[in-house]
Amino acid sequence: MLCAVLAGGVLAGCSPEPLTPLGQKGRQVYLGQCVSCHNSDPAKSGAVGPAIKGASEALLEARMLRGTYPPGYEPKRPTKVMQAMPQLAGDLPALAEYLR
Numbered sequence: 001m002l003c004a005v006l007a008g009g010v011l012a013g014c015s016p017e018p019l020t021p022l023g024q025k026g027r028q029v030y031l032g033q034c035v036s037c038h039n040s041d042p043a044k045s046g047a048v049g050p051a052i053k054g055a056s057e058a059l060l061e062a063r064m065l066r067g068t069y070p071p072g073y074e075p076k077r078p079t080k081v082m083q084a085m086p087q088l089a090g091d092l093p094a095l096a097e098y099l100r
Contacts, residue, residue, distance in 0.1 A: 019098065026098025029091045037082070042099055050076035057096040064088055064095075 019027060030042065038049035045051045058070045067084035069075060088095070 022094050023097045023100075025091070026094035026096070029088065029095050030098055033085065033088060048079070048081055053099055055096070055099050057092060060092055060096055060099070064092065 030038075031040070034042075034049070034052075035046070038046040038052055043051055043053040056070075059073060062068045062070045062073075063082060064085045067082065
């Protein structure tokens with residue numbers, strides 16, 4: 001009995017933290033705009049784009065709005081495939097929240 005209770009507690013601790021409303025919005029943006037190149041799981045690399053879990057808002061802003069990198073940032077891949085997506089400027093905080 002004690003083992004079952006302990007196992008249940010351990011498994012409950014492994015579930016992902018629920019997303020905030022802002023994070024939910026960011027997830028929708030990610031699924032709608034990013035998964036064609038990046039993996040549906042942002043912690044894993046996609047066919048074209050690298051894993052982006054934990055990407056800073058500064059990196060997202062530079063890549064998505066200007067198609068550049070922040071000063072001193074070392075790209076994960078040498079490709080230049082990603083185009084700027086300035087139409088998503090208003091969604092950057094939500095996307096950053098989802099990827100944190």
